[in-house]
Amino acid sequence: MxxxxxxxxxxxxxxxxxxxxxxxxxxxxxxxxxxxxxxxxxxxxxxxxxxxxxxxxxxxxxxxxxxxxxxxxxxxxxxxxxxxxxxxxxxxxxxxxxxxxxxxxxxxxxxxxxxxxxxxxxxxxxxxxxxxxxxxxxxxxxxxxxxxxxxxxxxxxxxxxxxxxxxxxxxxxxxxxxxxxxxxxxxxxxxxxxxxxxxxxxxxxxxxxxxxxxxxxxxxxxxxxxxxNPERHARYGAKVLLKFKLLEWGQISKAEFSDWATQVPYLHSLHQRFGQDLTLATWLNMMLAELERSGAVQLEGEMLLDA
The missing domain is CATH 3.60.15.10 (Ribonuclease Z/Hydroxyacylglutathione hydrolase-like)
Incomplete structure (x- = not known):
């Protein structure tokens, strides 16, 4: 309440x-x-x-x-x-x-x-x-x-x-x-x-x-x-999608999370528009690194933990 x-x-x-x-x-x-x-x-x-x-x-x-x-x-x-x-x-x-x-x-x-x-x-x-x-x-x-x-x-x-x-x-x-x-x-x-x-x-x-x-x-x-700065919003949107899924799962291996993320059409689209000079995997890792720096995600070994 x-x-x-x-x-x-x-x-x-x-x-x-x-x-x-x-x-x-x-x-x-x-x-x-x-x-x-x-x-x-x-x-x-x-x-x-x-x-x-x-x-x-x-x-x-x-x-x-x-x-x-x-x-x-x-x-x-x-x-x-x-x-x-x-x-x-x-x-x-x-x-x-x-x-x-x-x-x-x-x-x-x-x-x-x-x-x-x-x-x-x-x-x-x-x-x-x-x-x-x-x-x-x-x-x-x-x-x-x-x-x-x-x-x-x-x-x-x-x-x-x-x-x-x-x-x-x-x-x-x-x-x-x-x-x-x-x-x-x-x-x-x-x-x-x-x-x-x-x-x-x-x-x-x-x-x-x-x-x-x-x-x-x-x-x-x-x-x-x-x-x-529409790219700023795009990066924010990508991080929201990633964080939302971590909220749902709580924790997951980085490999499994990457497998999911590479199948998400919105993330593909955002990468193509705002990160096409990088591979999708590299761009997604950058988004995760930004989430980790902000305290929204924890990386422990090969596991991603919601924070």
């Missing part, structure tokens, strides 16, 4: 970490809604946390802010446990979910995992929904993900910002990893958040916070740095 004193009645934040996104439970007199479900490795933990918070009542609705693996990896387990559960997703990847395209859904390009799930409805930008004790507006929030939405409850000035804004920045701009310009969309989404002027922000990762202005200033500073 996270910063309950900052939240209205009926709102529970299950703060998870960086492998699994935060889960937000909205309980009213007649229904219970969960926003985002974490990564598949934590699906049993997600289910246990939700069951504990619900105290025996059923989960009625599952909502995803976007369909990156760390936000919807628990969908399948929740749907299996709650057979009457309805699931709503943003509309942009509805066909990809319906036909389960791991390429279109980014799971194959990132080298990540997500079990197939179904959906019952679409979370249309511009719509408003009654979840828990309050009305939630759905706003398009492209940038980190072109199909992402953020959720805002104006009565309480409460924002679920997903990965569009964290207290210390924002999520990797994935379209940029594909060579698609998206830094301007990140800026526009930050402007949207500023206009909404939330008093309390529930980010996709990290603790609930209330200081909007410094978070926006930091995010804009980071964005300007990336926009002026």
């Amino acid at each position: 996270s910063n309950a004193s900052l939240l209205p009645s009926g709102v529970t934040v299950l703060e998870r970490g960086w492998l699994s996104a935060n889960n937000v439970l909205l309980q009213g007199a007649d229904s219970a809604t969960l926003v985002d479900s974490g990564y598949v490795k934590h699906q049993a933990q997600t289910l246990a946390l939700v069951q504990h918070a619900l105290q025996g009542r059923p989960l009625d609705l599952l909502v995803n802010t976007h369909l990156h693996s760390d936000h919807c990896g628990g969908n399948h387990a929740l749907q299996m446990h709650y057979p009457e559960l309805h699931t709503w997703i943003p509309p942009g990847l509805a066909q990809a979910v319906q036909h389960w395209s791991e390429d279109a859904l980014s799971y194959k390009p990132t080298g990540q995992n997500c079990p197939a799930f179904r959906f019952n409805g679409l979370l249309q930008p511009g719509s408003t929904h009654r979840w828990g004790h309050m009305d939630w507006q759905v706003h398009a929030a492209p940038g980190h993900d072109p199909h992402s939405v953020i959720l805002f409850a104006p009565e309480h000035r409460l924002l679920m910002s997903a990965d569009a804004l964290w207290q210390n920045g924002f999520g990797v701009v994935f379209p940029e990893l594909e060579g698609v310009d998206a830094f301007d969309e990140v800026a526009q989404t930050l402007d949207l958040i500023e206009r909404l002027n939330p008093a309390t922000i529930i980010p996709g990762h990290g603790s609930v916070f209330t200081e909007l202005a410094p978070a926006l200033a930091l995010a804009r500073s980071k964005l300007n740095g990336f926009a002026q």
Whole structure:
């Protein structure tokens, strides 16, 4: 649970970490809604946390802010446990979910995992929904993900910002990893958040916070740095993909990790665009060395350990 004193009645934040996104439970007199479900490795933990918070009542609705693996990896387990559960997703990847395209859904390009799930409805930008004790507006929030939405409850000035804004920045701009310009969309989404002027922000990762202005200033500073030097963002994106997998595995031999990394399409693409004067293996070792220097990875003999 996270910063309950900052939240209205009926709102529970299950703060998870960086492998699994935060889960937000909205309980009213007649229904219970969960926003985002974490990564598949934590699906049993997600289910246990939700069951504990619900105290025996059923989960009625599952909502995803976007369909990156760390936000919807628990969908399948929740749907299996709650057979009457309805699931709503943003509309942009509805066909990809319906036909389960791991390429279109980014799971194959990132080298990540997500079990197939179904959906019952679409979370249309511009719509408003009654979840828990309050009305939630759905706003398009492209940038980190072109199909992402953020959720805002104006009565309480409460924002679920997903990965569009964290207290210390924002999520990797994935379209940029594909060579698609998206830094301007990140800026526009930050402007949207500023206009909404939330008093309390529930980010996709990290603790609930209330200081909007410094978070926006930091995010804009980071964005300007990336926009002026796209290679810096590309290297950051590559290291995030590598670190995410180490978070999942905990530890793995350097040889096995290299075998995985050389099969990841996004890493191939980034190497070809920003490191083609080096072999892929050399470039990947450089990324790992940078992670080790920053304290994010430990190398012990031939083993890589998450740090």
